Amino acid sequence: MSDPTRRDFLRGTIGAGLASALPLTALAQKPGQGVPPAPMEAWQAAGGFRFVHLTDIHIEPELEAARGLAKCLEAAQAGKVSPDFIVSGGDLVFDALEASPQRAKELFNLYKKVIANHTSLPVHPTIGNHDVFGWARKNGITPATFEYGKAMVKDLLGLKETYYEFDHKGWRFFVLDNIQPAANAAQIYQGNLDRTQFEWLAERLKRTDPKIPIAICEHIPLMTVTPFAFPGTYHDGKWEMSNSLVCGDTVERLKLYRDYNIRLCLSGHIHQLDRVEYRGITFICDGAVCGNWWKGPRDGVKEGFGQLDLKPDGGIDYTYRDYGWRAVAS
Numbered sequence: 001m002s003d004p005t006r007r008d009f010l011r012g013t014i015g016a017g018l019a020s021a022l023p024l025t026a027l028a029q030k031p032g033q034g035v036p037p038a039p040m041e042a043w044q045a046a047g048g049f050r051f052v053h054l055t056d057i058h059i060e061p062e063l064e065a066a067r068g069l070a071k072c073l074e075a076a077q078a079g080k081v082s083p084d085f086i087v088s089g090g091d092l093v094f095d096a097l098e099a100s101p102q103r104a105k106e107l108f109n110l111y112k113k114v115i116a117n118h119t120s121l122p123v124h125p126t127i128g129n130h131d132v133f134g135w136a137r138k139n140g141i142t143p144a145t146f147e148y149g150k151a152m153v154k155d156l157l158g159l160k161e162t163y164y165e166f167d168h169k170g171w172r173f174f175v176l177d178n179i180q181p182a183a184n185a186a187q188i189y190q191g192n193l194d195r196t197q198f199e200w201l202a203e204r205l206k207r208t209d210p211k212i213p214i215a216i217c218e219h220i221p222l223m224t225v226t227p228f229a230f231p232g233t234y235h236d237g238k239w240e241m242s243n244s245l246v247c248g249d250t251v252e253r254l255k256l257y258r259d260y261n262i263r264l265c266l267s268g269h270i271h272q273l274d275r276v277e278y279r280g281i282t283f284i285c286d287g288a289v290c291g292n293w294w295k296g297p298r299d300g301v302k303e304g305f306g307q308l309d310l311k312p313d314g315g316i317d318y319t320y321r322d323y324g325w326r327a328v329a330s
């Protein structure tokens with residue numbers, strides 16, 4: 001936090017007689033300019049950076065969700081350390097799976113409008129199950145319908161592919177698309193990478209300098225303890241959870257990840273919150289921007305977003321931030 005008393009004192013001192021000791025550029029500054037910036041956090045000065053993870057936004061025209069997202073974006077960018085970028089963690093809209101083509105487009109356009117009006121930061125989107133158009137096959141939608149499946153979100157968000165990588169200040173980020181059509185007829189989707197994406201990831205990991213810390217972002221968690229608290233997960237002497245809740249390819253991916261410098265695996269989907277440290281990787285399953293689909297907190301987890309401070313040595317500081325939303329329906 002800045003210290004106005006000290007700032008005012010310094011300004012007063014300059015005005016009272018030290019002006020002759022200042023360079024001309026300083027003298028030309030307007031009031032309020034030339035104030036020394038707040039000291040950088042030590043980790044930031046050493047090359048660290050902050051980003052924010054806004055997952056499970058589930059924007060819709062109802063329940064003042066657009067105002068909620070705007071408030072969340074404002075909170076995410078407030079404070080003395082600015083985030084360098086936003087990762088939007090999937091389930092951007094509610095809901096393209098079951099909506100008509102017109103409604104689905106309206107939802108994505110609403111998401112884009114609120115983002116455009118409330119941030120100029122780069123936003124890296126992740127695909128969630130609710131962002132896939134028409135897979136529920138309602139409203140007469142078939143695979144022949146224009147922009148069926150992931151084509152709509154790719155088109156409207158300008159994505160060449162639903163998975164990609166980018167580098168930032170010494171870290172490498174992989175944003176994955178783990179939403180696949182379900183093999184089981186009782187489900188619409190399941191969580192895992194398809195072969196093409198798995199092989200692409202394996203190849204890219206192999207080509208990444210082992211000194212570079214890696215962060216992986218995806219929608220459905222690869223590893224989370226949150227389902228252990230769900231009624232029904234334990235029954236008939238067994239723990240059981242669906243691959244629509246937690247990825248089904250965890251064993252294969254953990255085996256792949258062992259050989260590489262992966263530090264962070266970030267997900268959402270559950271609208272609950274945990275941080276699991278396992279085999280040198282921090283798995284964060286983040287809480288939801290929408291909480292309980294804009295109807296209040298979800299089982300005690302408030303509407304919020306993840307704030308991540310990453311260090312050049314691979315260190316991670318994580319904070320879940322409640323942005324102060326009060327649901328109109330609660």
Ligand SMILES: [Fe+2]
Nearest residue numbers: 056091269270
């Ligand atoms: Fe969600």
